[in-house]
Amino acid sequence: MITSFKGKRVSSMLGILPETIGNFDDEVDNYSFPAKQTMRLKKIMGYNQHRLAKETSTVSDFAVYGLNYMLDNEWIKKEEIGAVVTVTLCPDYFVPHISNIVQAECDLDTDVICFDIAQGCSGFLVGLMQSFMLLEHMEDKKIVLINGDVLSHKVSKQDRNDFPLIGDGCSITILENGGEDEIYYEMHTDGKRGDALIIPAGAFRKPSTPETGAMQDQGDGNFRSLDNLHMDGSGVFNFVQTEVPPMFKDVFEREGKNIDDFDWFLLHQPNRFMLQKLAEKSGLPTEKLPMNLVENYGNLSGASIPFTAIYNCKEELLSKKNMCCLSAFGSGLTWGVMFMNIGELDYCEIIESKF
Amino acid sequence: MNEQIMEMLNELRPEFDFEDSDDFVMDGLLDSFDIISLVSMLEEKYECKVDGLDIVPENFSSVDVIVELVKKSGGKS
Numbered sequence: 001m002i003t004s005f006k007g008k009r010v011s012s013m014l015g016i017l018p019e020t021i022g023n024f025d026d027e028v029d030n031y032s033f034p035a036k037q038t039m040r041l042k043k044i045m046g047y048n049q050h051r052l053a054k055e056t057s058t059v060s061d062f063a064v065y066g067l068n069y070m071l072d073n074e075w076i077k078k079e080e081i082g083a084v085v086t087v088t089l090c091p092d093y094f095v096p097h098i099s100n101i102v103q104a105e106c107d108l109d110t111d112v113i114c115f116d117i118a119q120g121c122s123g124f125l126v127g128l129m130q131s132f133m134l135l136e137h138m139e140d141k142k143i144v145l146i147n148g149d150v151l152s153h154k155v156s157k158q159d160r161n162d163f164p165l166i167g168d169g170c171s172i173t174i175l176e177n178g179g180e181d182e183i184y185y186e187m188h189t190d191g192k193r194g195d196a197l198i199i200p201a202g203a204f205r206k207p208s209t210p211e212t213g214a215m216q217d218q219g220d221g222n223f224r225s226l227d228n229l230h231m232d233g234s235g236v237f238n239f240v241q242t243e244v245p246p247m248f249k250d251v252f253e254r255e256g257k258n259i260d261d262f263d264w265f266l267l268h269q270p271n272r273f274m275l276q277k278l279a280e281k282s283g284l285p286t287e288k289l290p291m292n293l294v295e296n297y298g299n300l301s302g303a304s305i306p307f308t309a310i311y312n313c314k315e316e317l318l319s320k321k322n323m324c325c326l327s328a329f330g331s332g333l334t335w336g337v338m339f340m341n342i343g344e345l346d347y348c349e350i351i352e353s354k355f
Numbered sequence: 356m357n358e359q360i361m362e363m364l365n366e367l368r369p370e371f372d373f374e375d376s377d378d379f380v381m382d383g384l385l386d387s388f389d390i391i392s393l394v395s396m397l398e399e400k401y402e403c404k405v406d407g408l409d410i411v412p413e414n415f416s417s418v419d420v421i422v423e424l425v426k427k428s429g430g431k432s
Binding site: 034037040041044045160161220221233234237238240241242245273277278280281 | 368387391404410411
């Protein structure tokens with residue numbers, strides 16, 4: 001899908017983190033690999049610290065905490081909210097949805113539209129697309145876009161392929177009508193390769209049982225169960241290197257853009273190595289492409305782009321308009337790109353929660 | 356370059372005998388994270404950049420194949 005939007009803007013961005021910090025150095029002994037071999041990955045992949053939700057904490061805990069923070073500090077008024085859109089792979093329950101829980105907990109009006117979207121790494125771009133379409137019918141009402149996941153709950157701590165990079169957190173982006181800026185949007189899907197990122201058991205196809213929860217030696221030194229998230233690292237890496245650089249080349253040519261037209265390249269943050277190779281292959285300038293989310297917070301799934309923006313560009317986002325190239329890729333499999341001006345924000349901040 | 360790469364492999368996975376293997380990946384001597392580590396070591400040692408599309412198992416099956424990859428990537432011996 002290729003389309004464009006006009007007259008939509010981001011007015012505020014908030015990141016909400018868990019207070020618990022996991023240190024890669026402390027986790028090395030959880031893995032069956034020689035410590036020296038594992039430690040070699042620290043610099044290459046950017047493994048350092050990751051934020052981990054408490055076992056009892058869910059996405060709605062972070063979202064409600066964050067939206068109440070926004071309401072209490074008058075970032076937004078309840079009566080201004082027209083819709084709550086949550087993008088997550090980690091529902092509190094199968095029913096009801098997180099957006100509905102947020103509506104209840106924050107005591108929002110019953111006229112507020114609430115729905116959830118199941119999407120992972122590309123969740124920010126998909127959430128923006130849905131929000132922009134909603135805004136066509138919202139007049140002066142605003143959208144509360146929530147991107148959050150607590151995927152550490154679904155990753156084996158004995159799985160070196162997956163656990164060191166996973167981080168938990170939630171972002172809330174306020175969107176509204178305004179301005180005249182054009183927004184370019186492109187998104188692709190290949191469900192045939194969807195098995196590359198999968199949690200095999202726990203939903204309706206294969207409900208969780210004691211058998212699906214049993215740890216299994218994967219034969220490669222990693223231990224995980226069918227209830228755990230599994231990423232085919234080689235498959236995902238190859239997918240990103242194959243699909244994303246040609247997408248950049250095509251869109252830059254089609255839209256008559258080059259790298260000098262952008263202030264920031266804000267990409268999903270899988271790991272430092274993959275981003276470095278993507279930058280090399282696509283000719284993207286590393287000084288405009290932050291790669292530091294995994295080493296500070298972990299891969300935050302759909303919240304990784306807003307967190308990357310707030311963590312690296314807060315002052316610029318508050319003080320001026322920034323032409324941003326946003327790009328996300330991952331579970332689904334999906335890959336996409338968006339060009340939009342983000343800036344002169346009302347508020348922009350990362351906060352820590354007790355969850 | 357062949358000897359230097361064999362030294363890197365032995366440093367990476369000292370528990371394996373790479374001389375005895377016909378295919379390092381198929382024989383389980385190198386996993387995907389070992390390949391990433393090896394790419395990093397090769398790029399540093401030979402001042403080259405390995406194309407992301409070349410980071411596939413078949414380019415890490417033997418020392419000779421790895422040497423070819425380094426040369427293709429602009430590596431200086």
